[in-house]
Amino acid sequence: MPLTTLTDYDKSLTFYSSSNFWKTFDTTVCRQEEAIGLLKEFCINPYMKALRSFEGENEKKRQTYIQELKAKKQARVDEIGKRTELRAKNVISSFVPQGGQQGSQGDEDDFVFFDFAYHKDYYDQVCGVGSIDQLATDVSEQEIVRRQYACFIARHSHEQMMR
Numbered sequence: 001m002p003l004t005t006l007t008d009y010d011k012s013l014t015f016y017s018s019s020n021f022w023k024t025f026d027t028t029v030c031r032q033e034e035a036i037g038l039l040k041e042f043c044i045n046p047y048m049k050a051l052r053s054f055e056g057e058n059e060k061k062r063q064t065y066i067q068e069l070k071a072k073k074q075a076r077v078d079e080i081g082k083r084t085e086l087r088a089k090n091v092i093s094s095f096v097p098q099g100g101q102q103g104s105q106g107d108e109d110d111f112v113f114f115d116f117a118y119h120k121d122y123y124d125q126v127c128g129v130g131s132i133d134q135l136a137t138d139v140s141e142q143e144i145v146r147r148q149y150a151c152f153i154a155r156h157s158h159e160q161m162m163r
Contacts, residue, residue: 003069005137005138005140005141006073006076006077006138006140006141006144007138007139007140007141009069009073009076010073010140012069013066013070016062016065016066016069017066021062022051022055026051076141077144080136080141080144080145081144081148083135084126084135084148084149084152085148085152087126087134087135088122088126088149088152088156091122091125092122092156094125122153123149126145126149127142127145127146127149
């Protein structure tokens, strides 16, 4: 099953990171393969020895996979953050004209006169009920969008106030 949303990553991480992973694995294998279940009942000691050996051989692979899942999840969060910031910048520029004049140089080109009265309008355009689906359809991802937007708007406001 392909992992496409943060919820998918969270479910996989929960499953593979579980302290009961190998016990669950054992139970699942015995349930799915009746012959193995019967073998376990009749030959418990050799079965357990083989299971422990299998665990030992594959635990490092499991831990590597968990780290890969975490890295891919973080990459997904970073990508959502970039999309959210770009969307927020586009929304701000659609509401507020740029302050930089032609021929001006440096940081003044990206200076935006920020009117705090527009804050709700900005939020609705980025995180509102209809708008947020453009950035994320998964509930977990929508929460990331809201957090990223809050960080962006706080940083943007701070930068504008400092100027």
